[in-house]
Amino acid sequence: MRSLEESRKRWDVTTRHATSLNQLKKSVRPNGDDNPCISGLRSTFLLFQSTEVTGWSRVLVDSRSAYTSLREHLLRYIENPNEVGSVLDPLDDDKNSPWNTMRQDEEIRAEIYQDVQRCMPEEEYFRRPETQRMLLDILFVFCKINQDVGYRQGMHEVLAPILWAVEEDAIEYDSQKSAGSESDSIMKEILDRSYIEHDSFTILSLIMRSAKSFYELGEPDKRSGTYSTAIGTPQQGASPIVERSKQIHEVYLARLDPELAKHLTDIEVLPQIFLIRWIRLLFGREFPFEDLLALWDTLFAEDPDLDLMDMVCVAMLLRIRWQLIEANYSVALMLLLKYPAPEPPYGPQSFVDDAIYLRDNFSAAGGAKIISKYGAQAPHSQSSDFRPPTPLGQGLSPKHKLSRARSPLTSPASFLQHQGGVEALFQGAARGVIDRGERLGINQAVRDAVGEVRKNMQGLQASRSNSTRGQTSEGPRWSLDEGRLVPKQSRATISVMNTRNQQLARMLDKAMIDLRDVSLSKDGDKDKYVQAMDMAIAKVDFVRIYLEDSTMPLTPDSPQLGPVSSPANLPSPPPLNIAPPMVPTTSTSISAPIPEQAPKQLMASPKLLESSSLAQSTPKDPESQPSSASGTGLIPDAPITKPTNETIEGLVARPKAPVPTRSTIAQSSFSWMLESDSPSRSPAKSPPPKSSPFSKPGRKPTSGPNRERAAFLFGEDSAASNGSGSRPPSLADAEEGYNMGSIGSGKVE
Amino acid sequence: MANDEYDFLFKVVLIGDSGVGKSNLLSRFTRNEFNLDSKSTIGVEFATRSIQVDAKTIKAQIWDTAGQERYRAITSAYYRGAVGALLVYDISKHQTYENVTRWLKELRDHADSNIVIMLVGNKSDLRHLRAVPTEEAKQFASENNLSFIETSALDASNVELAFQNILTEIYRIVSQKALDNGDSAQANLGAGQKIELTNPADGGAPKGGKCC
Numbered sequence: 016m017r018s019l020e021e022s023r024k025r026w027d028v029t030t031r032h033a034t035s036l037n038q039l040k041k042s043v044r045p046n047g048d049d050n051p052c053i054s055g056l057r058s059t060f061l062l063f064q065s066t067e068v069t070g071w072s073r074v075l076v077d078s079r080s081a082y083t084s085l086r087e088h089l090l091r092y093i094e095n096p097n098e099v100g101s102v103l104d105p106l107d108d109d110k111n112s113p114w115n116t117m118r119q120d121e122e123i124r125a126e127i128y129q130d131v132q133r134c135m136p137e138e139e140y141f142r143r144p145e146t147q148r149m150l151l152d153i154l155f156v157f158c159k160i161n162q163d164v165g166y167r168q169g170m171h172e173v174l175a176p177i178l179w180a181v182e183e184d185a186i187e188y189d190s191q192k193s194a195g196s197e198s199d200s201i202m203k204e205i206l207d208r209s210y211i212e213h214d215s216f217t218i219l220s221l222i223m224r225s226a227k228s229f230y231e232l233g234e235p236d237k238r239s240g241t242y243s244t245a246i247g248t249p250q251q252g253a254s255p256i257v258e259r260s261k262q263i264h265e266v267y268l269a270r271l272d273p274e275l276a277k278h279l280t281d282i283e284v285l286p287q288i289f290l291i292r293w294i295r296l297l298f299g300r301e302f303p304f305e306d307l308l309a310l311w312d313t314l315f316a317e318d319p320d321l322d323l324m325d326m327v328c329v330a331m332l333l334r335i336r337w338q339l340i341e342a343n344y345s346v347a348l349m350l351l352l353k354y355p356a357p358e359p360p361y362g363p364q365s366f367v368d369d370a371i372y373l374r375d376n377f378s379a380a381g382g383a384k385i386i387s388k389y390g391a392q393a394p395h396s397q398s399s400d401f402r403p404p405t406p407l408g409q410g411l412s413p414k415h416k417l418s419r420a421r422s423p424l425t426s427p428a429s430f431l432q433h434q435g436g437v438e439a440l441f442q443g444a445a446r447g448v449i450d451r452g453e454r455l456g457i458n459q460a461v462r463d464a465v466g467e468v469r470k471n472m473q474g475l476q477a478s479r480s481n482s483t484r485g486q487t488s489e490g491p492r493w494s495l496d497e498g499r500l501v502p503k504q505s506r507a508t509i510s511v512m513n514t515r516n517q518q519l520a521r522m523l524d525k526a527m528i529d530l531r532d533v534s535l536s537k538d539g540d541k542d543k544y545v546q547a548m549d550m551a552i553a554k555v556d557f558v559r560i561y562l563e564d565s566t567m568p569l570t571p572d573s574p575q576l577g578p579v580s581s582p583a584n585l586p587s588p589p590p591l592n593i594a595p596p597m598v599p600t601t602s603t604s605i606s607a608p609i610p611e612q613a614p615k616q617l618m619a620s621p622k623l624l625e626s627s628s629l630a631q632s633t634p635k636d637p638e639s640q641p642s643s644a645s646g647t648g649l650i651p652d653a654p655i656t657k658p659t660n661e662t663i664e665g666l667v668a669r670p671k672a673p674v675p676t677r678s679t680i681a682q683s684s685f686s687w688m689l690e691s692d693s694p695s696r697s698p699a700k701s702p703p704p705k706s707s708p709f710s711k712p713g714r715k716p717t718s719g720p721n722r723e724r725a726a727f728l729f730g731e732d733s734a735a736s737n738g739s740g741s742r743p744p745s746l747a748d749a750e751e752g753y754n755m756g757s758i759g760s761g762k763v764e
Numbered sequence: 765m766a767n768d769e770y771d772f773l774f775k776v777v778l779i780g781d782s783g784v785g786k787s788n789l790l791s792r793f794t795r796n797e798f799n800l801d802s803k804s805t806i807g808v809e810f811a812t813r814s815i816q817v818d819a820k821t822i823k824a825q826i827w828d829t830a831g832q833e834r835y836r837a838i839t840s841a842y843y844r845g846a847v848g849a850l851l852v853y854d855i856s857k858h859q860t861y862e863n864v865t866r867w868l869k870e871l872r873d874h875a876d877s878n879i880v881i882m883l884v885g886n887k888s889d890l891r892h893l894r895a896v897p898t899e900e901a902k903q904f905a906s907e908n909n910l911s912f913i914e915t916s917a918l919d920a921s922n923v924e925l926a927f928q929n930i931l932t933e934i935y936r937i938v939s940q941k942a943l944d945n946g947d948s949a950q951a952n953l954g955a956g957q958k959i960e961l962t963n964p965a966d967g968g969a970p971k972g973g974k975c976c
Contacts, residue, residue, distance in 0.1 A: 126832070129783045129804070136801035168782065168832045169806045257838070285841045292807035300806065345825065348810050 016187040016208055022056075025184075026202045029055035033066040043316040052312040058184040059205065061177070061218045061315060072204050075214070082156070082213040089159045090152065092117045093124070120155075123166060127154045130171045138304065140179060149212045150174060157219060167230040169295040173222060176299065176308060178215045185211050222297075225321040228255040229295045256294060259325070260287035267329050271373055271382030274394055275336055282344045289351035293328055297321075301331070301354045302363040313367040326370035333369070333385050337392070361389065519558050526554035770814055770823035774934050775845050776927075777875075779867050780852035781860040782831030785886040788917035789852065790828045793927050798917055805830045808838060815928060817935050824931055843875040847938075848882070848930045853901075855885045855914065856893035861901065868908065880937065882930045885914040888921060 017025070032042045032051040042051055051057075062078075063071050092098060092113055131150045135141040141150075153174060158166035185208035232254050253261075264286035269276040279286070292300055297314070299307055317323055332339065335355060339347055357363060369385050376384065379394075387393035529551040778786040787805050791797040794811040809828040814821050829842055851867050853860040864883065871879060883905045885896060898914060905912035911929060915922040 126782070133801065133804050136799075136803060168804050168830050171804075172806070287838055288808050288841055291838060296806055300803075345812055352808070352810055 016182060016185045019186055022186045022202065022206055025055045029059055030068055033068060035066055039066060040316045043312050056184045057312065058181045061221065062214060068201065072201055075205060078217040079210050079213040082216050085156050085160065089156055093120060123158060124151060124155055127151055127166050130168055134171050134175050141175060149178060153212060153216045153219060156216060164227055164230050172296050172299045173226060174219050176311065177218045181211050181215045231255050256291055257287045260290040263290060263325050263328050267325055268332060270377060271329055271379060272333060272336060272394065273379060275332065275340055278340050282347055284344060284347050290328060294324060306363040309364045310367060313364055317367060317371060323370050323374065326373045327366050329373055330366045330369035330385060333382060334389055336386050337390050519561055522554065523558045526551050769821065771820040772822045772935060773825060774822060774847050774931060775825045776848035776850065776930060777842060777846045778826065778828045778850050778852060780831060781863050784852045784854040784860050785917050786828050786831065786852050789886060789923060790826055792917040792920055792923045794826065808842065815931060817932050822931050822935060824927065839874050846875055846879060848880045848934050849875065850882050850884050850930065852884045852886050854887050855896045856887055856890040858895040861896040880930060880934050881910045882926065883910045883912045884926055887916060888914040889916040889919045
């Protein structure tokens with residue numbers, strides 16, 4: 016607690032910065048006297064959504080009285096045990112008897128207290144009985160109103176720094192005697208020490224809105240033995256924290272530093288082993304208390320949803336990257352469970368800066384930049400394809416990624432890493448499909464097909480290593496493939512194969528998404544279900560065929576595959592991203608294409624072009640565009656005819672010069688995978704294009720976000736798609752699909 | 765890694781209710797430290813120490829986790845490859861002893877069926893607060909084929925012995941197994957091999973598959 020004088024000074028610093036949220040956000044970043052968290056009142060920033068100081072007290076009055084009544088209600092018998100006794104039989108078996116509730120509550124409180132007693136033993140403040148009482152009561156109230164999660168070990172260490180900060184900011188003064196200016200009275204009200212507990216509870220609740228998922232258990236055990244892909248929805252078996260850990264490892268780290276991600280996999284360090292503590296405690300145990308507060312300041316200022324934490328974790332891994340890469344299992348675990356203090360001048364706060372950089376430069380090059388910043392040495396494999404940092408929003412653009420993927424491979428290492436990535440993708444995809452198949456209790460066929468894919472993938476691997484065995488031209492540093500190195504002369508061939516593999520991987524990915532959509536579909540229509548299933552099987556089968564025969568030409572997947580990055584090129588959203596309204600599909604009469612035919616049709620690209628352009632352009636026809644489509648909230652008022660025209664022009668022009676625009680997705684060899692919108696979108700006005708074998712019959716129209724995702728995923732790697740499933744439908748999100756902020760953890764509110 | 769030479773590597777897990785002293789048993793054994801105010805374990809802790817048995821160096825990789833965790837978030841990862849378990853209760857808190865059966869079930873569900881289990885009554889220094897009679901626990905242990913010991917991480921009594929015993933027991937089983945299985949298995953017991961009694965039996969997951 017502080018004196019009135021001191022508080023006044025700090026109050027001034029705080030309000031000076033509180034001109035706008037953006038201003039405030041910036042001011043928290045640098046260390047120094049002008050930082051309102053250090054020289055001002057840290058706690059205020061967590062409490063208020065707006066910078067309008069006069070509104071603060073109103074907000075507080077509400078939250079304080081809410082806590083007061085909650086506390087009164089929940090702690091009534093705990094604090095006044097005599098109230099229960101007189102009326103009721105303590106041995107009453109009734110589950111709802113106050114006696115029973117009280118006994119349970121006391122158990123919970125004992126459990127919480129056990130941790131409160133052991134909370135921050137090195138800080139005197141937390142040894143005080145009053146502090147411990149507040150910790151206990153706040154956690155108890157929180158756990159009673161969040162019974163889905165209850166109290167979980169670790170929450171006490173999320174609360175502790177909050178309580179400390181609020182307590183520190185409180186004013187030590189006697190409210191009775193002093194009167195002052197108006198700003199003084201607001202300040203005194205807000206920093207009233209009698210509400211430390213209330214305000215801490217409010218802040219805890221705000222933080223736990225995002226952090227609660229770290230503590231959720233997910234479904235116990237049943238499916239604990241199965242692997243679910245990082246893309247998978249969190250409700251299936253594994254707890255959100257495990258899903259999140261996997262995502263950090265297999266998606267974020269894998270992209271930013273593929274070599275390190277692979278190394279951790281190789282030495283069998285499971286990410287949740289260390290991430291569970293990093294994340295649950297918001298890094299509370301990894302850094303000294305004061306440093307932690309600074310880290311939290313920037314973290315909360317930057318991203319109250321805490322999605323940035325994923326990148327902070329990656330930044331921490333990258334900081335000790337060179338130690339980890341040399342480490343075996345034990346050494347690595349030691350490093351990760353006793354994270355080495357970052358070397359000055361870079362304090363723990365710098366991890367948030369790194370995280371922001373990584374989020375905005377989400378590529379191996381971005382990762383390499385961060386590694387070299389501290390390690391004096393960038394990973395070799397990435398150093399050669401360094402590119403200047405790209406600003407937010409472009410860092411993850413598909414165009415960017417595609418051009419990366421197609422850029423000449425500069426070293427065996429980078430190739431091998433790519434290869435590893437593809438393989439991982441395949442395996443992940445295959446496992447995902449298998450899991451889902453099992454869950455649905457259907458389709459041995461799918462599993463067979465996927466098994467086939469895996470076998471063939473192994474075949475590919477084997478043939479690759481056969482062709483490369485015995486040739487050593489460079490140091491073994493990057494010999495990720497059991498010491499075998501890639502000879503220079505075969506690099507071109509392999510590069511072609513690699514591209515091909517990636518294409519196939521994307522195709523498989525799409526099939527997986529379909530399977531997931533089908534499996535998640537609540538629609539009871541069995542026919543549709545079967546048809547959609549067939550379609551998905553066909554797609555998987557398709558990939559199998561290509562894998563079986565590596566000489567079978569695959570239409571090159573050129574830039575038009577992915578959506579375009581620059582909104583300037585294409586101001587209106589591409590039609591493909593427009594979600595159909597949720598109209599029951601009536602046109603289920605079209606039979607699924609015969610799987611065996613699909614590859615042939617794919618190869619006959621002129622025919623394909625025709626068909627696909629037909630399929631794609633039909634719904635875009637302004638005439639047939641049903642007005643109801645705008646009811647989805649996804650379609651802007653901007654005329655959609657413009658992209659349509661572009662699309663058609665693009666289609667015509669395509670054989671000569673592919674135009675890298677998103678709309679030309681329709682012309683790619685994968686266009687058959689895109690669902691035809693017409694059947695569902697306008698069942699009345701435009702008849703389904705029965706002529707097109709590429710249209711997707713009987714498929715339940717997906718909802719907005721899924722729809723978007725499908726189109727985006729298309730030709731995309733998994734990074735952009737993971738976790739985006741639960742994003743609210745919003746057109747703006749379409750572009751953000753590539754930016755880390757929205758990828759998040761896929762958690763559902 | 766010069767001092768990282770060992771003949772066997774055994775993974776041993778510590779389980780038991782929150783607050784029974786698992787972390788202090790770990791720190792007492794691996795670092796000879798005890799901290800009355802140690803923090804609650806969040807997630808997993810991990811430490812190693814090597815001991816000698818029959819002129820062989822056995823490296824014990826000891827895992828410690830949050831008692832409240834009931835492991836669901838990290839169950840499989842925690843038990844995977846574990847060949848020994850110290851099931852700890854607090855002799856001054858009867859509830860922690862009652863929960864031993866729940867922990868045994870947890871082990872049966874998630875750990876290798878051949879895992880060696882030792883029941884450990886910790887905080888034996890709290891004589892005046894004893895709530896679990898030694899004989900009762902000893903009886904329970906023999907009924908369930910567990911070895912049994914009482915320890916005090918605080919005054920260090922029996923801590924060394926507890927770990928020595930369980931590691932030796934594992935070592936005997938493993939070398940016996942190697943003999944039974946003849947030469948081929950013997951080959952697997954070369955220096956630096958990590959020993960698994962059988963394939964990890966966590967929920968029927970395919971070996972090598974990531975799971976949790």
